[in-house]
Amino acid sequence: MSSRTLPLLFINLGGEMLYILDQRLRAQNIPADKAKKVMNDIITTMFNKKFLEELFKPQELYSKKALRTVFDRLAHASIMRLNQASMDKLYDLMTMAFKYQVLLCPRPKDILLVSFNHMDAIKDFVKDTPSILSQVDETYRQLVEMYTTLSSGEFQLIRQTLLIFFQDMHIRVSIFLKDKVQNSNGRFVLPTNGPVPYGTQVPGLIRMFSCAGEEVTRRQFSNGGNYTAALREGSFEIFGDRVTKLGTNMYSVSRPVETHLSGTSKNSAQHTKVNVAPNPLAKEELNLLARLMGGLEVQKLGNADSGFRVNLFSTDEEEEEALISRPDDLLYGVINIQATKDQQANAELAKIMGEFTESGDQSPSSISKGDDLLAMMDGL
Amino acid sequence: MYHKEKSIQIKNSASALYNNLCALRIAPRRLTYFTVVHANVVNMVSASWDGLNYSHRQLQSKEPNVATSTSLIMQAAFCSLPSRDLLVVTSQKGIQVYESDGSIMVYWHALDIPETQTGKVASKLDFPCRFLSLGISTGAILVFDVPSKGSNITLSDVLEGHKESITDMASECCGGEVCIADLVSADDGGNLCVWKSGEEFKLLNHIPGFDISCSSVKLWKGTVVAGYGTGQIRLYEAVTGILHAEVNAHARWIYSLDIAPYSGLLLSAAEDSLVRVWHLTMTPESQSVEIAHLHNECVTDTQICGAKFCDADGYAFAVTGYDLSEIIRYTQS
Numbered sequence: 001m002s003s004r005t006l007p008l009l010f011i012n013l014g015g016e017m018l019y020i021l022d023q024r025l026r027a028q029n030i031p032a033d034k035a036k037k038v039m040n041d042i043i044t045t046m047f048n049k050k051f052l053e054e055l056f057k058p059q060e061l062y063s064k065k066a067l068r069t070v071f072d073r074l075a076h077a078s079i080m081r082l083n084q085a086s087m088d089k090l091y092d093l094m095t096m097a098f099k100y101q102v103l104l105c106p107r108p109k110d111i112l113l114v115s116f117n118h119m120d121a122i123k124d125f126v127k128d129t130p131s132i133l134s135q136v137d138e139t140y141r142q143l144v145e146m147y148t149t150l151s152s153g154e155f156q157l158i159r160q161t162l163l164i165f166f167q168d169m170h171i172r173v174s175i176f177l178k179d180k181v182q183n184s185n186g187r188f189v190l191p192t193n194g195p196v197p198y199g200t201q202v203p204g205l206i207r208m209f210s211c212a213g214e215e216v217t218r219r220q221f222s223n224g225g226n227y228t229a230a231l232r233e234g235s236f237e238i239f240g241d242r243v244t245k246l247g248t249n250m251y252s253v254s255r256p257v258e259t260h261l262s263g264t265s266k267n268s269a270q271h272t273k274v275n276v277a278p279n280p281l282a283k284e285e286l287n288l289l290a291r292l293m294g295g296l297e298v299q300k301l302g303n304a305d306s307g308f309r310v311n312l313f314s315t316d317e318e319e320e321e322a323l324i325s326r327p328d329d330l331l332y333g334v335i336n337i338q339a340t341k342d343q344q345a346n347a348e349l350a351k352i353m354g355e356f357t358e359s360g361d362q363s364p365s366s367i368s369k370g371d372d373l374l375a376m377m378d379g380l
Numbered sequence: 381m382y383h384k385e386k387s388i389q390i391k392n393s394a395s396a397l398y399n400n401l402c403a404l405r406i407a408p409r410r411l412t413y414f415t416v417v418h419a420n421v422v423n424m425v426s427a428s429w430d431g432l433n434y435s436h437r438q439l440q441s442k443e444p445n446v447a448t449s450t451s452l453i454m455q456a457a458f459c460s461l462p463s464r465d466l467l468v469v470t471s472q473k474g475i476q477v478y479e480s481d482g483s484i485m486v487y488w489h490a491l492d493i494p495e496t497q498t499g500k501v502a503s504k505l506d507f508p509c510r511f512l513s514l515g516i517s518t519g520a521i522l523v524f525d526v527p528s529k530g531s532n533i534t535l536s537d538v539l540e541g542h543k544e545s546i547t548d549m550a551s552e553c554c555g556g557e558v559c560i561a562d563l564v565s566a567d568d569g570g571n572l573c574v575w576k577s578g579e580e581f582k583l584l585n586h587i588p589g590f591d592i593s594c595s596s597v598k599l600w601k602g603t604v605v606a607g608y609g610t611g612q613i614r615l616y617e618a619v620t621g622i623l624h625a626e627v628n629a630h631a632r633w634i635y636s637l638d639i640a641p642y643s644g645l646l647l648s649a650a651e652d653s654l655v656r657v658w659h660l661t662m663t664p665e666s667q668s669v670e671i672a673h674l675h676n677e678c679v680t681d682t683q684i685c686g687a688k689f690c691d692a693d694g695y696a697f698a699v700t701g702y703d704l705s706e707i708i709r710y711t712q713s
Binding site (some may be wrong): 001103106107108151152153154156159160163164167168170183187188189190192196197199200201202203204205206207208209210211213217219221222223224225227 | 392393395396397418419452472544545547567568569591592593595609610611612622623624625626627628629630631632633652653654667668670671672673676678680681682683702703
């Protein structure tokens with residue numbers, strides 16, 4: 001499958017995460033300056049130069065576990081804290097939203113437009129902070145460089161790789177249910193009406209030609225849908241009208257974010273047992289993860305006052321209840337790196353952490369940061 | 381024209397891969413094998429014609445010499461050679477050939493594609509001669525010589541006709557008549573190559589594409605039927621490259637084409653949730669082929685990834701869709 005999928009997966013999921021956190025911060029009336037700091041800290045970490053370098057290298061997609069671990073770390077890159085249940089729900093929402101966007105993209109290349117929509121919104125979040133803005137701009141350039149020259153077939157391969165990653169996920173999201181883009185069985189509505197993709201003709205015409213190349217017959221057939229002509233093409237430049245609404249922020253303070261987990265356990269019988277077997281590649285994945293997360297700085301909480309907890313549910317009781325009642329087949333099993341008895345992996349990890357704390361990091365507690373980092377990961 | 385029958389449940393949902401359904405009819409035992417790919421697993425179902433017995437088997441893609449390595453499967457397809465039927469499973473790492481019931485691995489071939497290349501591999505099936513050919517992401521086509529018995533399959537030729545990744549290949553399925561061309565290959569740029577098999581394969585024609593990926597291709601009575609990412613179907617005369625017909629068939633990327641050779645029925649399926657049935661007729665007077673639309677079936681809210689006729693007359697067909705854990709069947713009314 002495609003080895004260029006990871007950057008798109010990460011940026012789009014990251015974008016969705018920021019939309020949701022932004023909504024929750026406003027819904028919980030977190031003071032504006034604190035909220036802004038949270039968003040800035042997360043975005044800074046997301047677009048860390050070394051991190052992105054690792055990300056953009058051609059490679060296979062990470063496992064669901066590994067990716068979830070990366071996002072756990074990212075969500076904790078600020079003074080904001082999330083409980084396990086809220087983190088689970090955040091991840092459910094992020095993944096279902098991006099799955100929806102990938103499925104509904106009219107053409108595979110439109111996934112790039114969706115990514116640009118996320119990038120445009122991220123840029124808007126940090127428009128007042130020039131240092132982060134330049135990181136974001138650099139990422140735009142990398143995206144344009146890597147993806148705008150790919151053929152439609154290569155984009156389809158990226159899309160197919162993403163769809164394999166999202167296979168069998170049918171978590172119901174209340175915003176999607178309300179807007180009738182998702183059915184009560186968790187499957188997305190695929191309309192047989194509306195504009196056709198750019199480059200496609202409305203189905204219905206058969207043209208037949210003579211051997212000399214002249215059109216001799218035209219016939220129409222009924223296409224079983226209600227299609228209209230394609231809209232104009234969205235812009236693939238750093239600035240421009242993307243045309244598609246997929247990837248734009250669908251949350252607002254008045255539209256709460258809820259997921260329904262009951263009913264999905266019906267599918268547990270269908271889940272392949274193959275994934276449950278211990279993954280012999282876990283060690284290699286851990287090393288990759290360590291290299292990747294070497295670039296992710298974790299915020300050390302200075303004092304108890306500055307940190308605060310964000311709840312993805314309406315009440316604390318609901319959050320607790322959600323943690324207890326989460327169906328088995330939806331447990332994410334976040335990687336607990338310390339738990340591996342593998343000395344080499346731990347040594348490797350410590351070495352990488354050490355490298356990053358030594359290389360120009362201004363924090364006074366840099367020596368102990370490595371230990372804190374490992375300790376932090378224990379808690380994941 | 382067709383009505384829906386009882387679906388066959390499969391153990392996993394189908395992955396979004398081109399032509400992700402294959403069927404093999406075993407008339408003497410009155411059953412049909414189906415294969416559907418899910419990530420790194422092939423789901424095989426053997427369905428008896430009376431609808432009473434179903435048995436399942438799962439094959440995982442593994443390299444025999446690397447115990448812990450698994451890779452994603454691109455395609456699992458039945459290869460009907462004159463003397464035997466084989467199941468060919470192609471993954472990112474190479475190809476594995478099994479007996480048609482998936483019981484024994486007969487042969488494997490590892491691909492040495494450098495890390496920088498995307499590991500896409502397309503399998504080709506249904507060869508009238510002894511050859512099994514395999515298209516890979518570099519555009520090369522590997523040809524294997526398959527003996528009528530045993531596992532002495534050997535790589536006999538490498539065909540260079542494409543510069544882009546091979547997406548699909550098809551052999552002539554006119555059912556025994558003598559044909560000039562017997563293999564067509566398609567690539568990501570929409571280019572088509574028409575070949576004649578033999579001791580040495582000969583490139584008969586190259587039909588250029590328009591930078592639109594051709595995801596599915598079939599060859600019937602000297603006519604190439606090609607399905608494209610824009611939802612178009614085109615019919616070309618294989619040897620000359622003359623365009624006979626162009627159909628704005630689907631609103632989304634076409635994922636699968638199939639032909640019922642005895643009746644000339646054509647099945648097309650796409651991401652737009654629709655399966656369409658067409659009729660191809662040869663018109664000897666004008667030396668061309670005509671296409672007429674017969675029927676639509678909509679599989680609601682499903683991006684279809686595989687559609688196959690279950691028999692050579694097109695009396696019944698089966699469909700798979702992304703995230704769907706069933707094989708949906710339709711029979712003529």
